[in-house]
Amino acid sequence: MGQSRLLPFVGLLFFHLIPNQLCKTCEVSEEKYFLLSPLWKTMTHSKYTMGTQSADVLLSLRLVGIQNQTLIQPLSQQVRRSGGSKGVNLSSGQLALITLALGACHTPDEAFIYDNHLLSRLENKFQAEIKNMEAHNGSPLTNYYQLSLGALALCLFHGRYSTTQVAELFAPGNKNYYFHGQFVVDIGAMAVLALTCIKRGLANGQTKTEKEDLRSIDNHIQSLVDKILLEKKRNGLIGNTFSTGIAMQALFISSDYYKESKWNCEQTLKTVLEEIAQGVFNIPIAAAQILPALVGKTYLDVNRDSSCTSGLGNFDISSHKPMSTKPPNSPSNISIHYSVKINEIYSTTVTVPSGSVFLDVMEEAQKKNETLFGFTVEQSSWGPFITSVQGLKASNTDRTYWELLSSGRSLSQGVGNYVVHDGEDLEVRWSKY
Numbered sequence: 001m002g003q004s005r006l007l008p009f010v011g012l013l014f015f016h017l018i019p020n021q022l023c024k025t026c027e028v029s030e031e032k033y034f035l036l037s038p039l040w041k042t043m044t045h046s047k048y049t050m051g052t053q054s055a056d057v058l059l060s061l062r063l064v065g066i067q068n069q070t071l072i073q074p075l076s077q078q079v080r081r082s083g084g085s086k087g088v089n090l091s092s093g094q095l096a097l098i099t100l101a102l103g104a105c106h107t108p109d110e111a112f113i114y115d116n117h118l119l120s121r122l123e124n125k126f127q128a129e130i131k132n133m134e135a136h137n138g139s140p141l142t143n144y145y146q147l148s149l150g151a152l153a154l155c156l157f158h159g160r161y162s163t164t165q166v167a168e169l170f171a172p173g174n175k176n177y178y179f180h181g182q183f184v185v186d187i188g189a190m191a192v193l194a195l196t197c198i199k200r201g202l203a204n205g206q207t208k209t210e211k212e213d214l215r216s217i218d219n220h221i222q223s224l225v226d227k228i229l230l231e232k233k234r235n236g237l238i239g240n241t242f243s244t245g246i247a248m249q250a251l252f253i254s255s256d257y258y259k260e261s262k263w264n265c266e267q268t269l270k271t272v273l274e275e276i277a278q279g280v281f282n283i284p285i286a287a288a289q290i291l292p293a294l295v296g297k298t299y300l301d302v303n304r305d306s307s308c309t310s311g312l313g314n315f316d317i318s319s320h321k322p323m324s325t326k327p328p329n330s331p332s333n334i335s336i337h338y339s340v341k342i343n344e345i346y347s348t349t350v351t352v353p354s355g356s357v358f359l360d361v362m363e364e365a366q367k368k369n370e371t372l373f374g375f376t377v378e379q380s381s382w383g384p385f386i387t388s389v390q391g392l393k394a395s396n397t398d399r400t401y402w403e404l405l406s407s408g409r410s411l412s413q414g415v416g417n418y419v420v421h422d423g424e425d426l427e428v429r430w431s432k433y
């Protein structure tokens, strides 16, 4: 057949391929980048108290192609500092994030990974998680979000791990995907990213074991994607606001596993943009976790050559002024009913200035009665995390934690962020997940 006669066929082929290709991601168009400016403001004008917080932000900025060195340099320095020899106390997920951030987009930072043996340290942390699972009824030292981050970093940077072991660990029936029996989208989505990386590596597998692992991982991805899609809400969010970014990434890379009609990506994008405008992503890590998906990027793009570019690279993010600090609310006081529930309920009513957060209420109650309302708190990348109340300590191994509730409903923000309302009924409850 002559070339000219082939052309219509080639055209037809493109016609069929292109729409499919385009539907795999949906992203904010360049003329709408200004809608992302609340995210810049949050990420660039916050103080980073933790190295792992900077790692999340650095990873995100690099993935979307931000080159601005005045922004990147201090972050990179902080991440390197926390990943250096002093970083012995890092958890598996923290070390994985540091590796991803420093290895992202082939910058000179990549050498740090090898100079500081981040991969062998991560291999050890990953094995320690598994050892804990063996000794403690399947509970890792941390959680499956961190194991997924670990597997992802080991896969992307060619660390050592056994695909058979990963295939066994990440079976969708594993209890660690569920809190209170409910599938956790953040965890399932991060697992899909890790499993997809591993699947790609196995694609040309020849041995019987490789073929079996591939089949098993493929089934896991299918089942996890089904579960993620079941958590899609009417407004398009997947899980909740804060899991949607990772869920979008997982759905971008797994589009072979669901019909196009199963997910209206544009609707999800629209709702996320509305929430950005309302200031919902007002902590750096929340902004960092949503950003890549909005420009069609995923954590699997981390070590791809020349993929760390997007229209955002040319967008002048530094021209945006810091977020105007809110004028102080009218200095009125509000009254909150606060309880601690273990088996019994211990309650009190406290008065705090309007605009206060959950933590302020807890501090006020503690001042009134240290024995009943005394608590301890630790910093996490999402802000303060309650570790004990009345001396009773949360434990990952026992899957216990202090749950935050308002009128009996579990909150989707932490103590440092949740703004309380007059007359509200708050509770911290000793819970098992």
Ligand code: CBY
Binding pocket: 052, 093, 094, 097, 141, 142, 143, 145, 146, 179, 184, 186, 187, 239, 240, 241, 242, 243, 286, 289, 381, 382, 384, 385, 386, 387, 396, 400, 401, 402, 403, 404, 405, 410, 411, 412, 413, 414, 415, 417, 433
């Ligand atoms: N990151 C992690 O290890 C955290 C993984 C994560 C799945 C995370 C959510 C998802 C994410 N995108 O980062 C997670 N939470 C976990 C695993 C946990 C458990 C921590 C166990 C451990 N230490 O390894 C646990 C205890 C079940 C948990 N989260 C508790 C809570 C509550 C904290 C209350 C307290 N004691 O202070 C709380 C407030 C829920 C509640 N009602 O009590 C909670 N988590 C929330 C709200 C969240 C979301 C934060 C959203 C926000 N704006 O603040 C979250 C994003 C996150 C952080 N948890 Co947990 C989930 C969501 O809403 N989509 C790896 C590391 C390297 O960074």
